Amino acid sequence: MAAATTALPTPRRSLLRAPLALLHAVRRRDPVLAGFGLALFAIALALGLAWAFDARQLHGESVWAKPIKFLLSVGLFALTSAWFIGDLPEARRHAAPIRTVRWGIIATGGFELGYITLQGALGQASHFNNSTPFHAVMFALMGIGALALTATTLPLAREIARHGSGLHPALRLAVVLGLGLTFVLGAGAGIAISAHGGHAVGAATDAGLPLLGWSTSGGDLRVPHFLGIHAQQILPLAGAGLVAAIPRQARLAVWAVSALYVLLTLAALAQAMQGRPLIGL
Structure with missing residues (x-):
């Protein structure tokens, strides 16, 4: 009975083990940037x-909604950057370009x-x-800071x-x-939002999708901006899956998936600029 009782919490411990191992891994890869993201x-x-x-x-939304969304987005950006820094040799992790990346993210994101x-x-x-x-x-300084933040990629x-x-x-x-397209697509869509004077195009007066807030009644430039910024995570994850599934053809498949991702983001941008709702994709 004692042995059986002791074994009961094992599944719960297993559920916690993977996230904790991931947390320890990203902290080993770049303690400073990982600490910033977790904070x-x-x-x-x-x-x-x-x-x-x-x-x-x-x-129409909580005063805390925007700060929370931006905190989560920049936090994920920082943690992803910390993970990729860990793929470099130890000497390169402390080289000038990476110090610029590290402290650039902290300075611009923090501001x-x-x-x-x-x-x-x-x-x-x-x-x-x-x-x-x-x-x-x-507001102008925030725009400069956002551009500098994405440029760290x-x-x-x-x-x-x-x-x-x-x-x-x-x-x-x-x-x-993924890193290069984060700047090209993410910053490009961000500039489109600024040039347009806001993210809404057309009759974007509804409450939008839960949490994200994307309009379902008109064009919303936040959709292509989201796709662009998160190329940093989506394309490397797709690449890892392709390497596991088709290692010999993975490189060609990465090019194909990346091209489709660019087309999807540009289609979302064109759709938003035409004032068409998200469900029109």
Whole structure:
């Protein structure tokens, strides 16, 4: 009986083992950047509690919704970058390009998130808020910071391309393409949002999809922006799956999947600019 009772918690421990192992692995790969990403997740959790007790709304959603979404997005960006840094030789992890990537993410991400969270706490808009010269300057600086944040993928992609020899060639290609397209597509869609004066096109007046908030009544430029920014995760994951499934043809398959991903993102951008809803894809 004692042995049987002791064995009962084993499945629960097994469920926890994989996430904990992943957490330890990313912290070993880059402790500073991983610590930053995990701190952002912890702050997002704290703001989630604030959301539960604070009924204030801004533009139809909780004042804490935008800070939480940005904290989670930048946190994932930081953790993914930390993971890829771990694919480099030890000497390259401390080279100037990677130090620029590491501290560039922390500086630009910290600045943007700090201002977004402050504005949320004040019940005021952070984006497209030109109500005073101060808010206009801060909005402009956020745009510069966001562009600089996504640009950190470029030196990291170059380092992986040149020094990531420990990766399967197809997976290395997927990582490099994912990082490069994160800047090209993610920043490109972000610039389109700024040029348009907001993310909504057409009759985008509905509450949108849960959590994401994407409009289902009109065009929403956040969709291609989301696809672009998360090429950093999606294409390397696809590459890993292709290497496991078809190792000999994986490199060609990575090129094909990446091309389809670009077409999907451009189609989402064109759809949004035409004022067509998400379900029109």
